[in-house]
Amino acid sequence: MAKSLIIVESPTKARTITKYLGRGYSVMASVGHVKDLPTSKLGVDLDNDFEPQYVTIKGKSKVLADIKKKAQEVDTVFLAPDPDREGEAIAWHIAQELHGKGKKKDGKVYRVLFNEITESAIKRALKSPGEIDMKLVQAQQARRVLDRIVGYQGSQLLWKKVRRGLSMGRVQSVAVRLICDREKEREAFRAEEYWSIVALLAGDNPPAFEAKLHSMNGQDADIGTGERAQQILDAVQGKSFVVQSIERKEKKRNPVAPFITSRLQQEAARKLHFSPKKTMTLAQQLYEGIEIGAEGPTGLITYMRTDSPRISQEATEDARVVIRERFGVEYLPATPNVYKTQKAAQEAHEAIRPTSAARDPESIRQYLEQDQYNLYKLIWNRFIASQMVPAIMDVTRVDSSPMGTPDRYVFRTTGTVVKFAGHTAVYLEGTDKELPSHKPKNEQETDDESDRQLPALREGESLHLVAQEAQTLPGLVSKQHFTQPPPRYNEALLIRELEEKGIGRPSTYASIISTIQDRKYVEKVEGRFLPTETGRTVNDFLLKGFPDLLDTEFTSHMEEQLDEVEEGTKPWVSAVRDFYTPFVREMELAQGIPGPKDIVEPPTNLPCEKCGRMLEIKWGRNGKFLACPAYKDDPPCKNTQNFEKLPDGTIKIVPKLEETTDEKCEKCSSPMVVKSGRFGKFLACSAYPECKTTKAIALGVKCPQPGCGGDLVQKRTKKGRNFYSCSRYPQCEYALWDRPINKPCPKCQAPFLVEKVSKQAGRSVQCRNEDECGYREAG
Structure with missing residues (x-):
């Protein structure tokens, strides 16, 4: 019989640990938390130092009973949930059950920490067990109590003021605010025009190289109009260039830390x-x-x-x-x-x-x-x-100027060559650069320069312009650009923002991002987060009623206080009270602020096309819509319409997209119509709801797999990214990321071309056999 019981969270972890230990140990899994606050009420005694009222989680009674029964049969119990606040709380709840009245009376109950599930780590931890760290337990308890107070009381307010089913969260609401604020920045953004000028130069030694206009008369090149760009082209065209300066540096790229x-x-x-x-x-x-x-x-x-x-x-x-x-x-x-x-x-x-x-x-x-x-x-x-060791790079910067021009123009090119790969032979850190919301000055705009090869050059060497295909003037190209708004957040950018502002903790980022999507406050489009109308409405209301709660500095300060609880320098009740006092004031403020439910919209002057009554503005899961007031009558009128408010305040019905096609339904032969859903346009049977046949819209390009005969259609991944695959899936699994263009390659006769889009090169159409053929045309 086993003399010791080890309790972990996961059955998988239990199996792994069992492999390393002998017969003297029995390993059981709690399968996560066993106790929590009740779901049907607040579960926190606000008048008694925020005392939490824990109950056994539904479905965990048998798990607890089995653990307690086994604990009576062994000499020692080792509590080994994950080594963090959550795990410490789980261990504490199990220990309470084992030490309670009529429970385990003999033997010892210890806490052990496994930072890795290896034989040496497990045996080392079992040789030096400890006790439950109550500072960690109290830090977790404070976080749980705070989140319950905000989630329970705040969500009730949202049900009352906005719509049933909404939720408010201490950290999730701040994350939604970041996304809403970024969208407001984008909407307020006004693009500015600017131009760049690039020269293709050649000296005594090949190859030719590109140089970008860097400065004019000692000032940064700031070209705001096409007319000014043309003046510079006219002044430089036909001139000889001379190498003014060459600067060579050896730079180190240090390795980055292992992952947190x-x-x-x-x-x-x-x-x-x-x-x-x-x-x-x-x-x-x-x-x-x-x-x-x-x-x-x-x-x-x-x-x-x-x-x-x-x-x-x-x-x-x-x-x-x-x-x-x-x-x-x-x-x-x-x-x-x-x-x-x-x-x-x-x-x-x-x-x-x-x-x-x-x-x-x-x-x-x-x-x-x-x-x-x-x-x-x-x-x-x-x-x-x-x-x-660090990677070593040779960086060369060359400044060249045209001779005989009234103004002094400096064209700059930079080349970087990897001299020694160092750590980059194994790992090159990813980047997620934000698009410029200003003109990118004093830098090469593109283009990763790490592979740019420069010829052997010397100061004072003469250079000449080299003609190339598609240039408006021999050797010179001017390009029009527009500044871009700040990018919407993706997961990486949002996590970085949360981390930099001290909102939440690393262990909470995944649940924060999942929650705001599950609640339909934000949605992902092409891999980026956009606030939904519901998210905007809730955010606007919370900003009015809870200015402190949605303030990033206030939220960050709260996280610091929870860390102080974990360190033992602040009582957990004091941390909760420091938050709860201003929260109560803001709750009182928010109660008096009108929400969407408090604002009674008068009936519109738009008649229902089915029964003639005037349509009313209603709130639904996906935002506002027009509905017939006779929806409660007998028989009901369930007519609804999408709408938009024009700048003058008038309401315009937006027709539901239903474009007829020549295609017939495969099941009932009714015409198929084009509709729009959450994943874009699709074909649906016009006999809906009697016939619910749907299918993707073909792009006019046949699947290239031999003998398939299917059509390529557009689809979307769960993460919101478009891709293109065969309509005969799963029989045919052909798929590609680039949009197919129904045009054969004029060079290699491939059945279709593809459209590629990048921030640097923009849109281009090229052969899908890029490596073998290389055909490309401007987008």
């Missing part, structure tokens, strides 16, 4: 297009254990909720061994790299790293699902690269 939670979520979003929720789910699987052949369940990474880049000495030495053996001593720094910890970071955990540096991604690829492999590879590469 927020950085992992950002990089997985950029490089793998994973949502934060998906990233954390996959990381949890890698942490708890994957079946690795004869090894059985094996924990592959350390705990994935951390804000510290700290690495243990043992793990550092493992990484250095791998680097020395696989890359060579020239890639190994003389001493291990150490990374600075953020001010508010907790040092209890290491960074996210492989449990064994020697277990490279390729060696276990056959045992992992594709997404698991991709994430593990990202973590392994980043960890190994963090202990490598």
